[in-house]
Amino acid sequence: xxxPSFRYIRAARLDDALSQGARQGATYLAGGxxxxxxxxxxxxxxxxxxxxxxxxxxxxxxxxxxLAVGALARLxxxxxxxxxxxxxxxxxxxxxxxxSGQVRNLATIGGNLLQRTRCTYxxxxxxxxxxxxxxxxxxxxxxxSRHAALFGGSVGCVATHASDLAVALAALDAEISCRGLxxxxxxxxxxxxxxxxxxxxxxxxxxxxxxxxxxxxxxxxRFAAQSTYLKVRDRASFEFAVxxxxxxxxxxxxxxxxxxxxxxxxxxxxxxxxxxxxxxxGRAPTGEAFALAGELAVEGATPLAGNAFKVPLLHNAVIxxxxxxxxxx
Amino acid sequence: xxxxxxxxxxxDEKHLPMPRIALSMTINGARYDIETASTATLLDVIRxxxxxxxxxxxxxxxxxxxxxxxxxxxxxxSCLALAASFSDAVLTTIEGIGTADRLHPLQAAFIRHDALxxxxxxxxxxxxxxxxxxxxxxxxxEIREGMSGNLCRCGAYPGIVAAIAEVAxx
Numbered sequence: 001x002x003x004p005s006f007r008y009i010r011a012a013r014l015d016d017a018l019s020q021g022a023r024q025g026a027t028y029l030a031g032g033x034x035x036x037x038x039x040x041x042x043x044x045x046x047x048x049x050x051x052x053x054x055x056x057x058x059x060x061x062x063x064x065x066x067l068a069v070g071a072l073a074r075l076x077x078x079x080x081x082x083x084x085x086x087x088x089x090x091x092x093x094x095x096x097x098x099x100s101g102q103v104r105n106l107a108t109i110g111g112n113l114l115q116r117t118r119c120t121y122x123x124x125x126x127x128x129x130x131x132x133x134x135x136x137x138x139x140x141x142x143x144x145s146r147h148a149a150l151f152g153g154s155v156g157c158v159a160t161h162a163s164d165l166a167v168a169l170a171a172l173d174a175e176i177s178c179r180g181l182x183x184x185x186x187x188x189x190x191x192x193x194x195x196x197x198x199x200x201x202x203x204x205x206x207x208x209x210x211x212x213x214x215x216x217x218x219x220x221x222r223f224a225a226q227s228t229y230l231k232v233r234d235r236a237s238f239e240f241a242v243x244x245x246x247x248x249x250x251x252x253x254x255x256x257x258x259x260x261x262x263x264x265x266x267x268x269x270x271x272x273x274x275x276x277x278x279x280x281x282g283r284a285p286t287g288e289a290f291a292l293a294g295e296l297a298v299e300g301a302t303p304l305a306g307n308a309f310k311v312p313l314l315h316n317a318v319i320x321x322x323x324x325x326x327x328x329x
Numbered sequence: 330x331x332x333x334x335x336x337x338x339x340x341d342e343k344h345l346p347m348p349r350i351a352l353s354m355t356i357n358g359a360r361y362d363i364e365t366a367s368t369a370t371l372l373d374v375i376r377x378x379x380x381x382x383x384x385x386x387x388x389x390x391x392x393x394x395x396x397x398x399x400x401x402x403x404x405x406x407s408c409l410a411l412a413a414s415f416s417d418a419v420l421t422t423i424e425g426i427g428t429a430d431r432l433h434p435l436q437a438a439f440i441r442h443d444a445l446x447x448x449x450x451x452x453x454x455x456x457x458x459x460x461x462x463x464x465x466x467x468x469x470x471e472i473r474e475g476m477s478g479n480l481c482r483c484g485a486y487p488g489i490v491a492a493i494a495e496v497a498x499x
Contacts, residue, residue, distance in 0.1 A: 002368060004370070005347045005348065005366075005367070005368060006348075006367060006368060007367060008348065008350055008367035008368075008411070008413045010416075029411060029414065031409075032409055032410060032411050032414065033391060033406075033409050036370065036391075036408070036410075036411065037390050037391060037409070039368075040389065040390070049367075049411070051411070051413065051414050053414055062343050076403070078372050081499055100394065100406075100477055100478020100479075101404055101457065101460065101461065101464075101475060101478055101479075102391070102394055102397055102404050102405050102409075102457065102478045103391055103404040103406060103409065103478065105400075105403045105404060105405050106405050106406065106410060197464070229433075236473075236477075237473070237477035238392075238477040238478055259434075284367050
């Protein structure tokens with residue numbers, strides 16, 4: 001199994017990489033955990049592969065409750081980092097739930113956020129998919145829709161985003177730094193992922209040649225003691241989420257002062273559950289409050305024939321995650 | 330698309346001969362200086378070019394773990410690794426783990442616990458297990474979770490977990 005030929009270029013400096021990566025047909029290689037399977041399956045056919053894996057973008061730093069993780073840090077290094085384990089255990093949990101040890105040692109933070117959807121119609125050449133072949137339609141809407149989105153989909157695409165890490169990061173209001181030929185910008189993680197249109201479904205809002213350089217979480221360590229990442233999947237390990245929930249609470253004098261909830265496996269991007277969060281504020285962390293959050297989490301869901309089971313699953317997963325977090329408070 | 334049998338270069342960009350690159354690697358203590366296709370995976374270089382066929386190709390998609398090798402002691406799926414990206418890397422394959430006379434303790438434990446039948450996944454299981462042992466698993470559950478990247482079609486999982494647990498002192 002192998003794909004078409006490409007030129008291999010190892011970028012010596014970030015500036016070199018940015019100009020090389022902006023060329024037509026070029027793509028960046030970090031760990032290769034997603035790019036190589038896509039290339040072998042004929043779903044990616046770069047003419048130039050720009051290897052950025054040795055650029056100095058893999059540091060993890062923490063100062064003044066601001067965490068910065070270089071985009072080229074390996075998943076295994078981030079989940080094992082003492083600062084991450086101590087201040088953001090939910091990130092470590094999400095990473096450890098996300099793949100096997102062999103993959104976590106290759107895969108990078110940036111690559112994980114940019115991994116392409118696992119939708120069967122996208123991953124199978126020849127099936128209708130607007131994401132792979134704009135204008136060809138969406139096979140999943142009327143076909144095998146078990147893994148399709150409950151929220152944020154369109155008539156043109158119901159693919160879900162597969163990253164566990166992104167769900168935990170979204171719950172913590174993470175931002176990303178991106179670099180391109182025109183300079184650097186910082187944006188909310190959610191803004192990296194555009195919603196699909198009627199005939200197109202771009203993965204990201206990155207410009208050609210633009211790369212993620214770092215992930216930032218500012219001032220969220222207060223959730224460390226009461227946070228969890230719950231992943232529901234078809235087998236106990238090394239499997240993508242059917243539904244996942246990142247939950248964090250801050251409880252003051254027996255009342256929920258802050259709540260963060262995001263869901264995975266249900267939308268084209270990590271899906272913040274804002275109505276559930278708002279409903280929890282000011283309430284005691286009781287079963288009643290959690291049940292309300294569960295109900296609000298599934299409001300507005302638009303299930304298809306094959307994924308209606310994910311509505312009660314998400315409802316229950318939100319409650320379960322909140323029970324886990326609320327215990328002992 | 331075997332680079333050695335590619336016809337004369339054509340003008341069409343899609344039919345250019347496979348670009349080749351030079352790379353050096355240290356595998357099991359021996360240094361290799363080779364030239365290979367820019368598109369070659371680490372797995373294909375190890376098996377087809379260097380003849381170290383103890384490393385197995387199973388799914389070729391990062392799912393089964395048969396191709397597991399160690400890079401500076403850390404396990405990776407070599408089918409997901411572009412060889413060019415690993416120039417100057419220090420690797421260990423199953424050929425560098427124990428010998429018939431002097432088995433690695435985990436190899437000996439696999440035999441004691443009947444942790445294999447057909448043996449195809451075993452090199453990957455052994456390397457993955459050695460890497461997992463260096464991460465100090467503290468329970469059978471952590472071993473099961475830590476070995477989830479290695480599939481065994483014969484279903485020797487109970488023996489595999491027991492062998493690793495024994496070496497871990499659990």
